[in-house]
Amino acid sequence: MRRILIVGGGYAGFYTAWRLEKKLRRGEAEVTLVDPRPYMTYQPFLPEVAAGSVEARHVAVSLRRHLRRTTVIPASVTEINHARKTVTIRPLDGPDRELDYDTIVVTAGAVTRTFPIPGVAEGAIGLKHVEEAVAIRDRLLTAFERASTLPPGPERSRLLTVTVVGGGFTGVEGFGELLSLATALLKRYPELTFSDLAFHLVEAQGRILPEVTDDVGRWVVRHLEQRGAHIHLDTQLVSAQDGHVVLSTGEEYDTELLIWTAGNGANPVVAKQTDLPVDRSGRLQVRADLRVGTAEAAIPDAWGAGDNAAVPDLASSVPGALTVPNAQHAVRQGKRLAANLVADLRGRRVKPYVHHSLGVVATLGLGRGVFQYRRLVVKGFPAWVMHRGYHVLAVPTWERKLRVLLVWLSAALFGRDIVSLQSVQQPRAAFTAAGAPRPATGGPIRDGRWAAMRRPSPSGLGRRRAVHDRLAAGRPAADARHTRS
Incomplete structure (x- = not known):
């Protein structure tokens, strides 16, 4: 059987494997997927996980549960050598080893883009993985508990100050959801007032949400400012050493929670550890039919999709335009890639990837949102309903859709769960504090x-x-x- 190796189990990789299982005949090909995480994260729900509106495990789709005919290997790929048709993997345990393949599908995704700013590496939290969203939620809830025992002053202000760096969709959605959660928490903490809260959104460009028009972006800024937020445009983070934020405008303040959402960077394996062609930004050079190569020539037995691939956008009127690295494209690229793989395997013609945007929708907090499709703009509660409706349909598997809907129903009846489990990050602390038996010293x-x-x-x-x-x-x-x- 032909051996198909999929590098990465994100949107594009998961949907490629999922569709291959449905399209391949028994004994036609052997599919292997390599990813260090045992699940695919539905990232559009991460802001709601951080705000406690969605249960963390419900946005993580188990690879082994839903890819029943695919061999799943929990490991990281450290090198791709297509000339020899091997990849080097680093398992969770044991030494590195090589895997052979006949056809490779590179869907490793992107990584969080960072800059050498003092204090960011030591104190910031990203919002790309479910673990990060959970940590953000627990940190905010714990900060409220600590602040409620303090008198008004600098320490209370620091605990209730949140800073989000990056004004893209992830940053704005996470910012709006956390602001909504913090405002709602004040009802449970009579010791605290709205004036104690300080939410800062820092964006280096002159606008936020580059996927929407300027008018919609300005409306989102005004909307957040009316809710008490501080929006810093044309501003860069200079330092965040020990939680002390210094901005390029000269403003300084202390923050308890620093969230970094300043875009995605090239996956280092794709950019540096492969003999497959990449562009200047470190993304895989991909044709419109998702085969690796240029428009003139394709590299045999190599395919790519998702955030790590520079996929031509045939639906755009701009010459040379590439698809936006988002979930809407990654999911559909995975489906098209699987269909093309099967067609190529059976000697049929492959088809190019073409997708016309369905519009963009963003949540700005519970009951608030914005949607735009060309000139059609919807704001407020209707847009928030559209956001939830679209994403509950888009999250893979009916099992996950039902779980998310049940959580939303319970939250509508009883409110959000506001219990912090930050201690789960140190599970042995209580055990050792209780005087756990000491290990024998020998004999x-x-x-x-x-x-x-x-x-x-x-x-x-x-x-x-x-x-x-x-x-x-x-x-x-x-x-x-x-x-x-």
Whole structure:
């Protein structure tokens, strides 16, 4: 059988494997998917996970549960050598090893783009993975608990200050959702007031949400400012050392929560660790039919899609335009890639990827949103309903759709869950604080209390030895009757 290797289990990789399972005949090809995470994350729901509106596990789609005919390998790909048709993988345990393939599909996705700004690497949290969204939610809820015990002052202000760097869709949606959560939390904390909150959105460009028109972007800025937010346009983060934010405008303040959403960068494996062609930005050069190569010539047995690929946008009127790296394209590219793989395997013609945008929609917090399709603009509650409706239909598998809907229903009846589980990041803290048994220093356990329980004690011999051992160790005897022994 032909061996198809998929590098990456994100949108494009998951949907490619999922569709291949439905289209391939038994014994026609063997599909293997390599990804260090055992699930595909539905990233458009991450802002709502951070705000407690969606349960974290419901945005993570298990690879093994839904890819039943695909071999899933939990590992990271460190090198792609297409000349030899091998990849080097680094498993979660054990040494690196090589995998052979006949056809490769590169859907490794992008990584969070960072800059060498003091304090960012040490204190910032991204919003690309579900673990990050959960950490953001728990940090904010814990900050409210701590601030409620403090008098008004600099420390309380620092705990209730949130800074989001990046004005793209992820940054704006996360910012709006967290602002909505913080405002709602004030009802549960009578010690705190709205004036204690400080939410800052920092964007280096002169506008936010580049996918919408200028008028819509300006409306979103006014809307957030009316809700008490501070929007810093044409502003860069200079430093965030020890939580002290310094902006290029000269403004300075302390923040408890720093969220970094300043765009995506090239995947280092695709950009540097492969002999496949890449463009100047480090993305895989891909033809319109999703085969790796140029318009003049394709590289045999190599395909690519998703955020790590520079896919020509045939629906755009701009010459040389590339598809926007978002979920809307990645999902559909995965489906087209699977169909083309099967067609190529059976000697048929492959088709180019063409997708006309369905518009853009963003949540700005509970009950607030914005939608734009060409000249049609919808704002407020209707746009928020459209956002939820679209994404609950787009999240893969009916099982996940139903789970998300049930969480939304329970939240509508009882409100959002506001319990922080930040301690889960240090699960042994309570165990060790309670005085967990210390490991033996070598040899058999000599503590008399434990020795008496482990050995037979005919005629009370074990008890007398236990008391002797306790006295030798400088501890009082457990039973005064045996002190004379």
